[in-house]
Amino acid sequence: MKWNNVFCLTCIFLCATHSIEKLSAAEDVFEKANTLFADGYFFEAAIEYERIIFLSESPEVRVQSNLKKAESLKQLGSFGKARSDLQRSLNYRGNDSLRLEVLYQFAFCSFMAGFSFEAYATLLHLRNVFKEPHEHRIYLLESLVLTDLMHWEDLRNHLQNWMVNYAENESWTQKTLQAYDDILDKGLRALEIDPERAGILSTFLPGSGQFYAGEAGWGILNAFSQLASLAAFGVMVYNGYYIASFFAGLGPFQSFYFGGIRQAGDLATKNKNSRLNELQTALAQFFFEVEAGLLDY
Amino acid sequence: MKYCIALIVLLLVFSFFPVQAALRLDGQDQELRTELDFILHLITREDYDASLYLLERIGDAGRDWSDSLNFLSGWVMYRQKNLELSANKLLKVGKESPVFYKSHFFGAYNLAHIGQHQEAQKVLYNIPVASGSMHEALRCLQLSGLALLQNDLDEYFKYSMSFVGEHHVMVEQERNMESHRRRLEEARTPSPLVAGMLSAAVPGLGRIYAGKTSEGIISFLYVAALGFTSYDFYRGGGAKSPMFIISAGVTGLFYAGNIAGSAVAVRRKNQEFRYEMEQRILFDMHIPLRNAFN
Incomplete structure (x- = not known):
């Protein structure tokens, strides 16, 4: 009986010691990398997280480490690299919260790296797999992606859906949707510049295309240049310098005339793009405010 | 007594793990090997900055592994198109290394690419090659290319004599070198x-x-x-x-x-x-x- 007890107790002691060793090893696996991250050594932390991915046999640990590595790379501004690294974890089918995090981070990094279509596809997948309501950051990211893709109608529906899920006050929902409509209407009106139309205007009335494109200074300069070269042509013909009038008068005139038509189109395109940027910035700002409002709510 | 024997066996089995762990820890080679495996993993993932960082961090600990470290550093730099530094590292790989030929041929190529044609020639001359081997044919092709880069057609003919078309890895390139030579010869260079x-x-x-x-x-x-x-x-x-x-x-x-x-x-x-x-x-x-x- 005595030996029996000793044997059992020894077994328990040895197994317990080894189990504790294993457990603490699993907990400590991120310690070095986490410390580097906390100290601001993001490049070194990313390497250590990659080492964990390389050495670990647990899919969960690998996904966790990949997410932490993505965080380090985001701190370094390497969104493209974070995105390609996260791609490895997209097939993970384990823990739901980890899976959601992988999809969100992948969509976020894709958006930041300029792959908005891919970000949108990932968010659609996320919405399909995980039922609503989602966290605010997911709604916000989708809003920003849709703004970037200029899917205005989808964006409105998405905003309405977000509000329905979180804002219990109907009047506030209506007010927010109205504010969105106002920003969009104003922005789309400003976007109604047609580069082709600007060119046509300058063909018939020099400088008017530039005015239409919103560049009055260039319009005046171009119209004045054409008038000056025509005047020089007239003066030279009047004084009998026929050859000179052709090359030194009509030559510059045709350059200013055709150059003016081209410039009007280019300016219209440039201004249209810049107004589109302004609209997208205004909408992004609006969505951040909506999120802040809902969080306060 | 039966329990006593079982206990001794149990103790022996459990005590084996720490001994094994200690042996593993003592073997610095094993650690370095694991580190190199990890670096190779990073290179496969085209994470060149991280690979170089780790290779440099090994430092003195890798004295016995200098050939492998030089080769890997040179290879990473070659992939990063940092050809001068790559050549410098690759040409440090010793003759005993299994990657000696690869390192020195690529080292010479890197020098040729950055315009150091004479140095590239010297490196190629110093590669020991067996007569009739693929390495000899490869060296002739590289030297003929270098001669064309320097517009030295006499030197080119010296090496192009050895173009035999026997090695499938360079049959087409031997033909191309000949066509480059013809184009260079026939080209009119306006003044x-x-x-x-x-x-x-x-x-x-x-x-x-x-x-x-x-x-x-x-x-x-x-x-x-x-x-x-x-x-x-x-x-x-x-x-x-x-x-x-x-x-x-x-x-x-x-x-x-x-x-x-x-x-x-x-x-x-x-x-x-x-x-x-x-x-x-x-x-x-x-x-x-x-x-x-x-």
Whole structure:
């Protein structure tokens, strides 16, 4: 009986010691990398997280480490690299919260790296797999992606859906949707510049295309240049310098005339793009405010 | 007694793990091997900055592994297109290393790519190769490429004699080298001086001589138009007329600029041809290396 007890107790002691060793090893696996991250050594932390991915046999640990590595790379501004690294974890089918995090981070990094279509596809997948309501950051990211893709109608529906899920006050929902409509209407009106139309205007009335494109200074300069070269042509013909009038008068005139038509189109395109940027910035700002409002709510 | 024996066996089994762990910890080689495996993993993932960082961090601990470390560093730098530093590392790999040939052939290629043709030649001469081997054929191909890069056709013929078409990794490149040689031989290299003189005689003709026909025609039209304008002002107001003086000045500027522009166009054309040939030759030096060693 005595030996029996000793044997059992020894077994328990040895197994317990080894189990504790294993457990603490699993907990400590991120310690070095986490410390580097906390100290601001993001490049070194990313390497250590990659080492964990390389050495670990647990899919969960690998996904966790990949997410932490993505965080380090985001701190370094390497969104493209974070995105390609996260791609490895997209097939993970384990823990739901980890899976959601992988999809969100992948969509976020894709958006930041300029792959908005891919970000949108990932968010659609996320919405399909995980039922609503989602966290605010997911709604916000989708809003920003849709703004970037200029899917205005989808964006409105998405905003309405977000509000329905979180804002219990109907009047506030209506007010927010109205504010969105106002920003969009104003922005789309400003976007109604047609580069082709600007060119046509300058063909018939020099400088008017530039005015239409919103560049009055260039319009005046171009119209004045054409008038000056025509005047020089007239003066030279009047004084009998026929050859000179052709090359030194009509030559510059045709350059200013055709150059003016081209410039009007280019300016219209440039201004249209810049107004589109302004609209997208205004909408992004609006969505951040909506999120802040809902969080306060 | 039965329990006592079982207990001793149990203790022996459990005590084996720490001993094994201690052995593993003691073996620095094992640690380094694991680190190199990890670095190889990073290289496969094209994470070159991280690989280099870890390779540099190994430092003195990797004295016995210097060939592997030099090779890996050189290879990463080669993938990053940092060819000078890559050559420097690759050429440090010793003869006993299994990657000696790969390192030295790629090292020589890197030197050739950055224009250090003489150094690349020296490296290739010093690679010990067995007669009739693929390495010998590869060396001949590389040396013939280097000769073409230096426009030394006599030297090229010395090595092209060994083109036998026996090794499939370089049969096509041997043929290509021959065609590069023919193109270099037959290429007419226009002279900037002749181009300038032609443009002085007929504005724009120098550019046409350089092969830039449309530029030549446009130049001619510009100078002719300015010339006619000046003539018109001269006819109407005489040589002292301010309009004639301004117009003639502008015409003179365009005329002189066109002469200088023709010379520049010829030089640019020659440089473009030389650059294109260099890229073709380097490409045909590179492909057999990739085929033979990858």
